[in-house]
Amino acid sequence: MRAIARHAGRTLARRSPGAGARCLSTESGLPLPEKPCTRYTAVSHPEDPASISPKVEALLARSDAYILPVYARPSIVMEKGRGAYVWDVQGRQYLDFSAGIAVNALGHGDEGLVEVMRTTASTLLHSSNVYHHEHAGKLAELLITLTQSQGGLGWAPGSSHPPTNGSGGAKVFFSNSGTEANEGALKIARKVGKERWAAATGKSWDDPSCDKYEIVCFERGFHGRSMGALSVTSNPKYQKPFMPLIPGVRVGQLNDTPALEKLVGEKTCAVIVEPIQGEGGIHAADVEWLRALRKRCDAVGAVLIYDEIQCGLYRTGSLWAHSTLPVEAHPDIVTAAKPLANGYPIGAVLMRDSVAEVMTAGTHGTTFGGSPLACALGYHVLSRLSDAAFVANVQETSAYLQERLRLLTKWFPNILEEKVRGRGLILGLGFKDQSHPGRVVELARERGVLLLTAGSDAVRLVPSLNIGAGEVGHAMDVVESCLHVLNSA
Known part of the structure; x- marks a missing residue:
């Protein structure tokens, strides 16, 4: 405190x-x-x-x-x-x-971040993914080990066992933004769907009769503006000018458990959802609904993707919004971006090994994603965000903010x-x-x-x-x- x-x-x-x-708060003490x-x-x-x-x-x-006049901005x-x-x-x-x-x-103008930017940019700004560099592996390791210790992708907080449905760990793909992270997640899930269909039918994954390609998303969800991410952002305002979008997308309602059986079927390769919808109005998914969604995905062999671009990386007071949920409500893939480098463009796709194993050289890529500078900044930021004192301060500050907001709802x-x-x-x-x-x-x-x-x-x-x-x-x-x-x- x-x-x-x-x-x-x-x-x-x-x-x-x-x-x-004034009176004293019963929670924050402020x-x-x-x-x-x-x-x-x-x-x-x-x-x-x-x-x-x-x-x-x-x-x-x-x-x-x-x-290009695509933003309505104040003067x-x-x-x-x-x-x-x-x-x-x-x-x-x-x-x-x-x-x-x-x-x-x-915040803005952070001196530690500026120093990392200066030193990294003066040594190796960009190398492309033709070659290795030291920073991407460090950041990927930090993301995965924090997830293992603090909960996520099938790990319970403080546990050391491998994630459920996994083969012992997880992998990371770095992109340049949250939209790109979601595009990567959808691509990977499509590949997993084809491989699982091939294993079930005995046919080749590239057989044209493969019908395991449908993607499920939810009303009020927001996943990005590129064509794939836009296809699962079910807002007519965003979608109509650019139709037709990618085929095979089905739209459900958040927290509607009875509808899941029909919504998520044998043709479903992926389900994408925000545990807390950001752009759509700050709507949280119920824990029991997420548990039921996880169970339904397992039943039909669909990849469950949590878009935590806005709600992840300690914004809820824990590493992931799903970190504190039971492992039966965890995803196969989680996407992240916004705060990871405090404003420098970077995105990340974290996935269980059981998902990552279908991806081989050439199945996905990026020129700028995972650059030395982006990853060095990401490592610096995440190291600070994950500090126990920092997390405690987030939790305490959020308690005070919520108390102030509850007063407003009472007064108005x-x-x-x-x-x-x-x-x-x-x-x-x-x-x-x-x-x-x-x-x-x-x-x-x-x-x-x-x-x-x-x-x-x-x-x-x-x-x-x-x-x-x-x-x-x-x-x-x-x-x-x-x-x-x-x-x-």
Whole structure:
């Protein structure tokens, strides 16, 4: 508790003067407001055209002229970051409570990361996968040994036995992004499906009659924008302009156990799911449903893929979101990316040996994936994230954040859903009016705090994993202020 308590005074200092008396939290031990504020955070970062400087106008005009217009962005140009804060070119400071979409686990401008980048880039920046280098193996070993000791892919936390359905271990493939990691996982699962079909029928895996190629995904899931990943991202807004997509994709509903028997069949080669859906609204899969899904995949010989790109790597307070689940609810493959190198592009596919054994030289590859620089940074970041004191601080900070969010649901029952979504530091506030999340993000940004939406009805809270309680308190004060604005509209 000492690590988090050091920041508690900053929370008090940032609290509005009219906040009233305080009581002690029963979980985090940090001060909680007893009642809503009576004075609200004022607009400090106006976004009206009159507030835009000539320099910003010129930068925006250049972007409009030369960059493909696929992003709807506010008229802000970021210049630098440090810790939990970023500054725009006009010198305005923002508390970044989005962490670059759950990427900057160690915040901005981390000195240790910068030093690893400097030293590695000055020795060997890129070598291609034609040759070995020292960093990829180190990072792969760390990923697997942490998974073995802390739980995942069939290992229970603290166990040393091999994963269920495995032959003694796991393997890693490095990519450049989460989307690429999911593409790799789907490819591998297709190959496994063909091999298992061949073994069952006595035919060759490349026989055109092979029908074990279907992939199951779930509503509100998000797995990426490339054609394969997009095919299992069942959102018409994303999919319709690019149809037809890859064939053989079936869509189910999260946590619908009775539907699994028909949904996952003998033709299914892969099932992909997020244990906690991120982009889709911070919806968690039930443990018993995941257990039933694992059982159904085993029954039909399908590869179970957990997309933990947003919810993995300690964001829930454990290595993987599934680390704390019973091994009967573990996947065959887990994909990771976002925080692994704190903003430098890297993705990873971890798979049991029983899956990896079908992949041979030439069956998959990448030019940039697993580069010396990406892997050196990944090793540095993961070594720090996995430190016991760091993980304890994530758990304590998340407990405080959840307590603050629960107060908001209590104070604004006409605006917010009763239950806070998610766990750890991947949390969501559900709104009863779908027009409100975007408005809250806008109001908070005008008050110097960067938030994200999730799905159609939620505000997403995915700050840096080393966020302080003071920053949490300040962010929640601003969110509360935004809710008051909605309440009075």
